[in-house]
Amino acid sequence: MKRLLIVFPxxxxxxxxxRVALALDPIALPVxxxxxxxxxxxxxxxxxxxxxxAGVNEKDVTLAVAKKTAELIKAKTLCDVTxxxxxxxxxxxxxxxxxxxxxxxxxxxxxxVNAARRKAATGVETFFLSVDATDAEAQxxxxxxxxxxxxxNPSVTSDDLNDILLDLVITGAHHExxxxxxxxxTSLLAGxxxxxxxxxxxxFIVLNGAAMPAALVEIGFISNKADEKRLKQEAEQxxxxxxxxxxxxxxxxTSAQLAKGAK
Ligand SMILES: [Zn+2]
Numbered sequence: 001m002k003r004l005l006i007v008f009p010x011x012x013x014x015x016x017x018x019r020v021a022l023a024l025d026p027i028a029l030p031v032x033x034x035x036x037x038x039x040x041x042x043x044x045x046x047x048x049x050x051x052x053x054a055g056v057n058e059k060d061v062t063l064a065v066a067k068k069t070a071e072l073i074k075a076k077t078l079c080d081v082t083x084x085x086x087x088x089x090x091x092x093x094x095x096x097x098x099x100x101x102x103x104x105x106x107x108x109x110x111x112x113v114n115a116a117r118r119k120a121a122t123g124v125e126t127f128f129l130s131v132d133a134t135d136a137e138a139q140x141x142x143x144x145x146x147x148x149x150x151x152x153n154p155s156v157t158s159d160d161l162n163d164i165l166l167d168l169v170i171t172g173a174h175h176e177x178x179x180x181x182x183x184x185x186t187s188l189l190a191g192x193x194x195x196x197x198x199x200x201x202x203x204f205i206v207l208n209g210a211a212m213p214a215a216l217v218e219i220g221f222i223s224n225k226a227d228e229k230r231l232k233q234e235a236e237q238x239x240x241x242x243x244x245x246x247x248x249x250x251x252x253x254t255s256a257q258l259a260k261g262a263k
Pocket of ligand 1: 042049050058112113114145
């Protein structure tokens with residue numbers, strides 16, 4: 001009896017602690033509900049995106065990383081995953097987010113690779129949509145990504161962006177996009193390797209009109225010789241995909257917790 005008196009409180013304490021830990025740690029919870037994820041490999045087809053000093057094309061890196069991320073989501077969650085392009089074809093920017101809207105997706109992550117004139121530039125940065133860019137460099141990047149297949153993209157004015165942002169603020173999706181961007185950026189940094197360039201905002205056409213949390217993650221710099229070499233290696237693509245997956249998982253689990261808390 002004496003022994004029971006000691007054992008019971010210990011068992012109870014361990015049980016209680018594990019419940020509290022589960023509630024606090026989103027990683028400990030499974031993604032146990034159906035959801036829809038849309039991943040968007042940047043560029044494609046005639047639109048190669050940026051090309052590195054050794055000739056690696058952005059469009060090939062983005063497709064490889066997106067495919068690997070999709071495989072992880074399929075293997076580890078109950079979510080459906082759709083890629084805006086599953087092969088080397090051109091898809092207009094506006095059509096990419098339209099795919100996510102048509103599927104009523106829970107989240108949309110666009111995956112391009114950065115490029116800069118300054119060859120030493122490196123690191124990862126994640127964006128969510130806004131009319132005003134965080135800084136001149138963010139605006140320059142948005143201009144570059146927005147020029148993808150410029151001939152085929154209907155032009156988007158800042159008035160269009162303003163209208164859409166108004167909708168986003170009302171629906172709360174804008175705030176959720178910031179949370180998604182934070183989750184993905186944090187996870188990429190935890191995966192190691194790249195300097196933190198932060199979470200930023202810029203008027204990316206590919207995020208324009210997304211009816212769900214949407215973020216754009218620049219996974220490295222193809223204009224940087226060392227980054228380019230790294231980014232074309234399959235092991236590195238797998239590592240980045242794992243980090244992207246982890247970030248998406250954290251976002252989904254936190255969403256589930258927030259939904260529970262709101263009830
Ligand atoms: Zn690009």
